[in-house]
Amino acid sequence: MDDDLRQAARDFLIRYGGDDFPDFFVSAKGTIVRDRTGREYLDFTSGQMCATIGHNHDAIVEAVSRAGRKAFHLFSGMIPEAVPQLARTLAREWLPGGISRSIFVNTGSESNEVALRIAKMATDGYEVLVLGGSWHGVTGGASGLSMASDRRHYGVPTPGVFVIPEPNAYRPYIPAPTEEEAALANLDLALKMFDMQSSGRGAAIVAEPVISAGGVLVPPKAFMQALRRAADERGMLLIFDEAQTAFGRIGAKTGAEYFGVTPDIITMSKTLGGGLPLAAVATTPAIEERIHERHFTFYTSHVSDPLLAEVGLAVLRVITEERLVERANTMGAYLRARLEELQQRHEAIGDVRGLGLLLGVELVEDRQTRKPAHRLGALTTQKCLERGLSMNIRRRPERGSVWRIAPPLTVLHAEIDRAVEILGGALADSLDELARAN
Numbered sequence: 001m002d003d004d005l006r007q008a009a010r011d012f013l014i015r016y017g018g019d020d021f022p023d024f025f026v027s028a029k030g031t032i033v034r035d036r037t038g039r040e041y042l043d044f045t046s047g048q049m050c051a052t053i054g055h056n057h058d059a060i061v062e063a064v065s066r067a068g069r070k071a072f073h074l075f076s077g078m079i080p081e082a083v084p085q086l087a088r089t090l091a092r093e094w095l096p097g098g099i100s101r102s103i104f105v106n107t108g109s110e111s112n113e114v115a116l117r118i119a120k121m122a123t124d125g126y127e128v129l130v131l132g133g134s135w136h137g138v139t140g141g142a143s144g145l146s147m148a149s150d151r152r153h154y155g156v157p158t159p160g161v162f163v164i165p166e167p168n169a170y171r172p173y174i175p176a177p178t179e180e181e182a183a184l185a186n187l188d189l190a191l192k193m194f195d196m197q198s199s200g201r202g203a204a205i206v207a208e209p210v211i212s213a214g215g216v217l218v219p220p221k222a223f224m225q226a227l228r229r230a231a232d233e234r235g236m237l238l239i240f241d242e243a244q245t246a247f248g249r250i251g252a253k254t255g256a257e258y259f260g261v262t263p264d265i266i267t268m269s270k271t272l273g274g275g276l277p278l279a280a281v282a283t284t285p286a287i288e289e290r291i292h293e294r295h296f297t298f299y300t301s302h303v304s305d306p307l308l309a310e311v312g313l314a315v316l317r318v319i320t321e322e323r324l325v326e327r328a329n330t331m332g333a334y335l336r337a338r339l340e341e342l343q344q345r346h347e348a349i350g351d352v353r354g355l356g357l358l359l360g361v362e363l364v365e366d367r368q369t370r371k372p373a374h375r376l377g378a379l380t381t382q383k384c385l386e387r388g389l390s391m392n393i394r395r396r397p398e399r400g401s402v403w404r405i406a407p408p409l410t411v412l413h414a415e416i417d418r419a420v421e422i423l424g425g426a427l428a429d430s431l432d433e434l435a436r437a438n
């Protein structure tokens with residue numbers, strides 16, 4: 001072990017809230033990441049939910065090398081060939097009809113800043129409705145919209161943000177005979193409260209199609225359709241943040257396609273760059289014309305960078321050629337069935353949910369009370385890592401204890417079997433350990 005490097009990490013890094021991993025990491029390929037000691041881990045979070053086509057796919061490596069022979073970066077006003085090619089591919093092959101004009105930036109947070117600026121300029125409003133449990137990023141505007149992140153000690157958040165209680169079929173705020181009725185009751189009440197407080201300057205409703213950081217919550221279709229109506233009735237734009245849901249992860253081209261709802265703006269990021277920092281925002285020609293007339297700007301150092309557009313084209317090509325949207329459904333069904341088998345063996349698994357290969361497993365102290373099992377969640381996650389499986393536990397006390405499981409869409413049956421075996425073993429050992437400690 002190179003203690004110098006450990007010391008360097010302690011002396012020279014700003015800590016930003018991540019996990020404490022046993023060693024430094026050196027490489028990643030497909031579903032596997034390796035640390036300095038040569039230890040391999042199954043990566044069931046696809047990096048930070050980005051590597052949907054597998055880490056370091058040959059097509060991405062080739063795209064980077066191609067850009068190296070052409071251009072990595074240009075003056076921001078110069079449009080490289082790959083940029084309109086990528087915009088055309090998105091419009092023709094991936095996005096719902098009518099959403100056809102795009103801009104390319106770098107991160108999910110930034111894409112939501114773009115969307116907010118577009119919505120505010122297009123509507124002349126500033127009020128924004130968001131879902132509880134949302135995560136839209138850490139930059140100024142995006143963090144103002146995020147309810148599953150740390151909001152304390154960072155100063156005054158953006159004014160004009162209102163929260164709709166998130167639909168949660170397992171823990172509804174307003175119990176009702178069906179999941180749909182419970183979700184719509186939340187929305188109804190939230191809109192009444194909003195209309196009471198609104199200054200009449202609504203700009204947008206922003207939603208993740210699957211509320212991921214908030215606990216992998218899948219809203220009922222009727223809820224998403226009702227959001228569309230709520231936006232239209234108030235002259236607000238509907239924005240879908242598809243950082244995690246676009247391009248196959250949930251077994252559909254986009255969340256918009258899955259829910260049968262066309263928003264006014266779609267933001268895309270993680271899954272477009274396959275691990276490189278590419279994000280996009282797309283909207284309708286009418287909205288683009290309106291904001292262009294008003295001199296819309298989002299002029300950054302890396303807007304329209306050729307390197308990332310080449311990578312985006314490669315990622316989309318791989319998803320199509322390897323039929324990864326379909327694969328998310330078949331492999332997702334397989335993984336889900338294996339997790340449901342675990343659920344039958346363990347009372348502590350209260351709920352298995354999600355879409356495609358974006359799955360959540362909620363741990364509870366018992367199924368009657370549904371009390372979140374926080375210690376169990378932390379302990380199993382740690383034991384999984386020790387046994388070679390990296391996955392994510394949602395940690396905020398108010399959001400339950402939910403494993404978030406999202407391997408690359410290229411994951412193999414054998415990798416899923418191995419991961420479920422590790423999960424089952426880690427869960428059984430953690431339950432024993434906690435029982436002995438009590």
Ligand SMILES: Cc1ncc(COP(=O)(O)O)c(C=O)c1O
Nearest residue numbers: 107108109135136137208241243
């Ligand atoms: C739905 C969603 N939107 C936005 C973001 C922010 O993206 P980034 O971390 O690339 O800024 C995330 C990141 O986790 C996300 O999950």
